[in-house]
Amino acid sequence: MSYADLEALGRQLESIDHAIAILSADEATNMPVGGGEKRAESVAFLYGLRHETATAPKVGEWLAKAQSEELSEDQKLSLREFRRVYTNATCLPADFVRRKAQAEMRSEQLWRDLRAKNDWAGFAPALEGVVALAREEAQMRADALGLAPYDALMEQYDPGNRVADVAPVLNTLKTFLVDFLPQALDAQARRHAARPPKSVSGPFPIAQQRELGLSMMQALGFDFTHGRLDVSHHPFCGGVPTDVRMTTRYRTDEFLTALMGVLHETGHALYEQGLPRALSHMPVGQARGMAIHESQSLFVEQQLARSPHFWTWAMPIVATNLGDDALAGWDVEDVMAEVNKVERGLIRVDADEVTYPLHIILRFELEQALIGGTLEVADLPEAWDDKMRTYLGLSTIDNPADGPMQDVHWPAGAFGYFPSYTLGALIAAQQWRTIEQALPDLPGQIAQGDFSAVNAWRRDNIWQQASRYSTPDLLRRATGETLNPDIYIEHLKRRYG
Amino acid sequence: MSYADLEALGRQLESIDHAIAILSADEATNMPVGGGEKRAESVAFLYGLRHETATAPKVGEWLAKAQSEELSEDQKLSLREFRRVYTNATCLPADFVRRKAQAEMRSEQLWRDLRAKNDWAGFAPALEGVVALAREEAQMRADALGLAPYDALMEQYDPGNRVADVAPVLNTLKTFLVDFLPQALDAQARRHAARPPKSVSGPFPIAQQRELGLSMMQALGFDFTHGRLDVSHHPFCGGVPTDVRMTTRYRTDEFLTALMGVLHETGHALYEQGLPRALSHMPVGQARGMAIHESQSLFVEQQLARSPHFWTWAMPIVATNLGDDALAGWDVEDVMAEVNKVERGLIRVDADEVTYPLHIILRFELEQALIGGTLEVADLPEAWDDKMRTYLGLSTIDNPADGPMQDVHWPAGAFGYFPSYTLGALIAAQQWRTIEQALPDLPGQIAQGDFSAVNAWRRDNIWQQASRYSTPDLLRRATGETLNPDIYIEHLKRRYG
Numbered sequence: 001m002s003y004a005d006l007e008a009l010g011r012q013l014e015s016i017d018h019a020i021a022i023l024s025a026d027e028a029t030n031m032p033v034g035g036g037e038k039r040a041e042s043v044a045f046l047y048g049l050r051h052e053t054a055t056a057p058k059v060g061e062w063l064a065k066a067q068s069e070e071l072s073e074d075q076k077l078s079l080r081e082f083r084r085v086y087t088n089a090t091c092l093p094a095d096f097v098r099r100k101a102q103a104e105m106r107s108e109q110l111w112r113d114l115r116a117k118n119d120w121a122g123f124a125p126a127l128e129g130v131v132a133l134a135r136e137e138a139q140m141r142a143d144a145l146g147l148a149p150y151d152a153l154m155e156q157y158d159p160g161n162r163v164a165d166v167a168p169v170l171n172t173l174k175t176f177l178v179d180f181l182p183q184a185l186d187a188q189a190r191r192h193a194a195r196p197p198k199s200v201s202g203p204f205p206i207a208q209q210r211e212l213g214l215s216m217m218q219a220l221g222f223d224f225t226h227g228r229l230d231v232s233h234h235p236f237c238g239g240v241p242t243d244v245r246m247t248t249r250y251r252t253d254e255f256l257t258a259l260m261g262v263l264h265e266t267g268h269a270l271y272e273q274g275l276p277r278a279l280s281h282m283p284v285g286q287a288r289g290m291a292i293h294e295s296q297s298l299f300v301e302q303q304l305a306r307s308p309h310f311w312t313w314a315m316p317i318v319a320t321n322l323g324d325d326a327l328a329g330w331d332v333e334d335v336m337a338e339v340n341k342v343e344r345g346l347i348r349v350d351a352d353e354v355t356y357p358l359h360i361i362l363r364f365e366l367e368q369a370l371i372g373g374t375l376e377v378a379d380l381p382e383a384w385d386d387k388m389r390t391y392l393g394l395s396t397i398d399n400p401a402d403g404p405m406q407d408v409h410w411p412a413g414a415f416g417y418f419p420s421y422t423l424g425a426l427i428a429a430q431q432w433r434t435i436e437q438a439l440p441d442l443p444g445q446i447a448q449g450d451f452s453a454v455n456a457w458r459r460d461n462i463w464q465q466a467s468r469y470s471t472p473d474l475l476r477r478a479t480g481e482t483l484n485p486d487i488y489i490e491h492l493k494r495r496y497g
Numbered sequence: 498m499s500y501a502d503l504e505a506l507g508r509q510l511e512s513i514d515h516a517i518a519i520l521s522a523d524e525a526t527n528m529p530v531g532g533g534e535k536r537a538e539s540v541a542f543l544y545g546l547r548h549e550t551a552t553a554p555k556v557g558e559w560l561a562k563a564q565s566e567e568l569s570e571d572q573k574l575s576l577r578e579f580r581r582v583y584t585n586a587t588c589l590p591a592d593f594v595r596r597k598a599q600a601e602m603r604s605e606q607l608w609r610d611l612r613a614k615n616d617w618a619g620f621a622p623a624l625e626g627v628v629a630l631a632r633e634e635a636q637m638r639a640d641a642l643g644l645a646p647y648d649a650l651m652e653q654y655d656p657g658n659r660v661a662d663v664a665p666v667l668n669t670l671k672t673f674l675v676d677f678l679p680q681a682l683d684a685q686a687r688r689h690a691a692r693p694p695k696s697v698s699g700p701f702p703i704a705q706q707r708e709l710g711l712s713m714m715q716a717l718g719f720d721f722t723h724g725r726l727d728v729s730h731h732p733f734c735g736g737v738p739t740d741v742r743m744t745t746r747y748r749t750d751e752f753l754t755a756l757m758g759v760l761h762e763t764g765h766a767l768y769e770q771g772l773p774r775a776l777s778h779m780p781v782g783q784a785r786g787m788a789i790h791e792s793q794s795l796f797v798e799q800q801l802a803r804s805p806h807f808w809t810w811a812m813p814i815v816a817t818n819l820g821d822d823a824l825a826g827w828d829v830e831d832v833m834a835e836v837n838k839v840e841r842g843l844i845r846v847d848a849d850e851v852t853y854p855l856h857i858i859l860r861f862e863l864e865q866a867l868i869g870g871t872l873e874v875a876d877l878p879e880a881w882d883d884k885m886r887t888y889l890g891l892s893t894i895d896n897p898a899d900g901p902m903q904d905v906h907w908p909a910g911a912f913g914y915f916p917s918y919t920l921g922a923l924i925a926a927q928q929w930r931t932i933e934q935a936l937p938d939l940p941g942q943i944a945q946g947d948f949s950a951v952n953a954w955r956r957d958n959i960w961q962q963a964s965r966y967s968t969p970d971l972l973r974r975a976t977g978e979t980l981n982p983d984i985y986i987e988h989l990k991r992r993y994g
Contacts, residue, residue, distance in 0.1 A: 011538070012542060014535070014538070014539075015538055015539040015541075015542035015543070016539075016542070018535055018536070018538070018539035019516045019520060019539050019543060022519075022520055022523055022536075022539075023516060023519055023520070026519055026523055026527075030523075030527075030725065030727075031740060032721060032722050032723055032724055032725055032740055033722050034720070034722035034723040034739055034740070035723065035737075035739050035740030037739065038511070038515055038737060038739045038740065038777070039515070039519075039740065041508070041511070041512055041515070042511075042512040042513075042515035042516050042519075044512075045509060045512035045513070046512070046516060049546075223531070224529060225529050225530050225531035226529055226531040226532065227529055228527065228529055230527075240532070240535060242531055242532050242534065242535045243528060243529060243531070243532030243535065243536065280535070
């Protein structure tokens with residue numbers, strides 16, 4: 001039976017993915033510097049093996065034959081997802097994939113060097129090459145999938161997301177935010193005037209910060225029999241669902257950055273740990289995609305951990321782990337002022353709940369134009385500056401390092417990925433509102449550190465659904481409506497207005 | 498060119514081995530308990546892939562064709578070693594390998610359970626099955642290699658080792674030891690009477706013990722850009738030459754067990770780190786085998802770290818890391834009395850330099866008889882007891898758990914492996930004597946913590962030779978003579994007489 005062949009193949013791919021995931025986590029957390037070259041060889045070999053195994057012609061035959069086999073409804077969903085993954089993996093010619101990978105690797109290396117030197121002129125030709133390949137890729141994917149080119153790129157990260165649905169949502173949000181940002185800054189200034197912001201003063205020993213993070217992970221439902229917390233230069237959540245490898249990075253002068261990072265990654269980890277274990281070898285059993293994954297981390301970070309209810313519970317935990325002096329004289333409002341600061345800034349990854357979406361919308365608009373051919377790389381610095389001034393009131397025209405050279409995504413050839421960040425924030429807010437309406441006592445539960453109800457809802461409606469449905473279908477089934485920007489807007493008004 | 502094909506294959510196998518080695522080290526040091534099942538699947542997949550890749554028929558064709566290609570002398574040595582490995586890996590039918598693996602896995606599981614219950618009767622039938630398969634295997638290997646059956650088993654662990662050479666050496670040693678052991682115990686009793694043994698009193702914090710171990714590793718030449726020290730339940734030296742994963746296990750009431758363990762594993766690690774890096778993808782570039790590997794760990798543990806010169810240097814390092822109280826009032830002789838205790842005991846892994854070889858010789862004799870068919874499993878408890886009484890003056894007749902059920906080797910089907918432990922000890926002593934004769938100031942160097950000369954000799958004569966020669970040839974080239982038990986005997990007389 002071909003469906004059984006696909007299951008056997010799935011188990012092989014799971015074994016390869018397991019090796020890659022653990023080797024990669026080990027590389028970031030444990031590997032001595034001299035181990036890098038052979039590690040890279042080993043991981044590259046495994047990636048090659050994975051691609052070869054997953055895209056073999058016989059897989060296409062099994063997919064076709066399984067179509068006419070007698071399958072349960074669940075197996076039909078599983079087969080559909082397997083075919084989707086196969087089509088996405090095989091729709092580019094092998095020769096093109098090699099050419100693209102080489103160009104992207106060179107461009108990313110060049111970017112690392114030239115961003116540090118703020119050298120746009122030196123970098124632009126490499127980016128032009130990457131954009132040309134991305135346009136080619138988008139067209140080939142579009143042809144294979146019957147989608148518009150940019151939609152075909154988004155499809156890799158969030159199946160079912162289309163510009164026709166996403167653009168109006170982000171436009172509504174943009175219109176609101178451009179207007180709201182000055183108001184939020186004024187409101188913040190008034191709050192700060194009425195109540196001067198406090199700041200923590202360390203040193204906070206790393207061992208104690210680690211214990212604090214572990215306590216909160218535990219309370220939030222992280223399963224330590226299936227995961228652990230380590231340290232790495234760039235925090236991540238990796239590993240596999242049965243062995244989730246989460247990391248953070250500590251500084252001793254303050255603890256909130258690391259703690260909020262731990263809470264964010266815990267959101268990713270809960271999703272992975274909550275996926276249906278019996279399906280872990282099939283595409284249908286894996287996390288839905290980038291926007292949904294981000295919605296799970298942002299649910300914990302933004303909806304839970306930036307709320308006053310959460311800190312009613314969390315402040316004593318901080319005192320237990322870091323000592324009574326850590327937040328001596330603070331009340332919940334002081335914590336809110338500290339963790340929910342709004343600021344106009346150039347850097348996406350440093351942005352807050354209010355400004356972050358504007359950084360994303362800027363990139364979403366520009367990359368559509370780049371892929372569509374209505375914008376050329378040569379014109380990118382001005383186009384970027386133009387939008388930055390309009391959306392955030394800041395200029396990057398003399399500072400391309402913090403303008404179009406800011407992120408690794410484009411140099412590495414990842415177009416269609418940026419919107420997922422903000423869609424994740426919107427989806428998190430929409431999930432929160434659904435749960436809040438179903439469970440009126442939710443703020444009280446959070447204030448007691450009881451996350452069982454939110455986790456139960458998310459387990460049933462998100463985690464256990466894995467990749468049974470497209471991103472928009474999953475959201476609609478979970479919350480009863482399509483993506484609704486007003487919910488996030490209400491959230492911002494409540495918190496920052 | 499077929500030799501180039503073999504090199505490309507070697508790189509693939511190196512990548513697979515890399516993944517297996519790091520996944521296994523991670524499993525023992527970092528993996529949460531719930532990650533075990535999927536980890537086992539992933540590692541089993543990689544082992545299967547490795548075997549399939551290494552034993553493919555085309556490899557045999559390349560080996561045959563490369564034979565007539567124009568090769569350098571080094572390439573000829575490399576080709577010979579590649580063929581040896583290939584023959585050893587392909588001389589058993591796949592069906593037999595599967596049957597054997599299953600029987601051994603069941604037997605090992607049963608052994609873990611029944612050894613704890615001291616249940617020989619329950620375990621014996623499983624061991625009978627394993628022995629029957631080992632006899633079959635030995636015969637098949639013997640036919641393929643043109644060797645006697647037991648020699649063909651030893652060949653897997655130490656290429657070139659033969660009973661005809663090994664047995665006389667171990668017989669000489671046995672004759673000496675049976676006589677020497679009571680003398681050594683008397684001499685020890687006299688030393689203890691003249692100078693009552695001291696004992697350390699903790700607690701010794703683990704972080705400080707770790708720093709102590711790291712200091713000594715560093716001084717001995719461990720390269721921390723290509724390796725690290727972690728904690729695991731059973732200490733090991735794993736990983737790959739560019740990323741050696743060493744472990745130890747600490748107790749807080751004393752520090753010498755962990756420290757001696759670290760020193761032993763450092764010996765293994767130096768060998769791996771010292772292998773010729775440019776050949777790491779070829780069989781010829783890998784460690785020679787089990788006895789030579791053990792000779793490198795025992796060189797550090799027995800020849801260096803159980804000597805008074807070493808402790809002249811090491812005692813201040815202990816004080817620096819654990820505090821002046823750690824060995825307050827001790828002198829080097831007290832340390833010697835503590836680390837070089839001799840004792841009649843039932844357990845091989847707890848034995849000392851004097852008694853350990855007797856445990857090995859007992860097993861070497863019994864397993865030759867088992868493989869040769871002159872001893873049956875049913876008669877093993879009595880045969881074991883008989884030899885234990887003769888060699889060590891102890892009986893195990895009522896205690897099979899500490900008799901023929903003591904070790905995992907036989908339940909897991911590893912016959913021909915035991916002699917390597919003691920051959921390693923003898924080879925270490927023989928290397929030491931060669932170095933000592935070449936460098937008269939050696940004790941003085943050791944007493945100053947200067948290991949550069951011993952490492953330089955070992956790098957040139959052992960590490961960089963990798964698998965260019967058989968085990969006996971490597972020893973003869975390095976020390977100028979074949980394995981000579983008198984050197985180890987002299988060593989024991991000096992230290993314990």
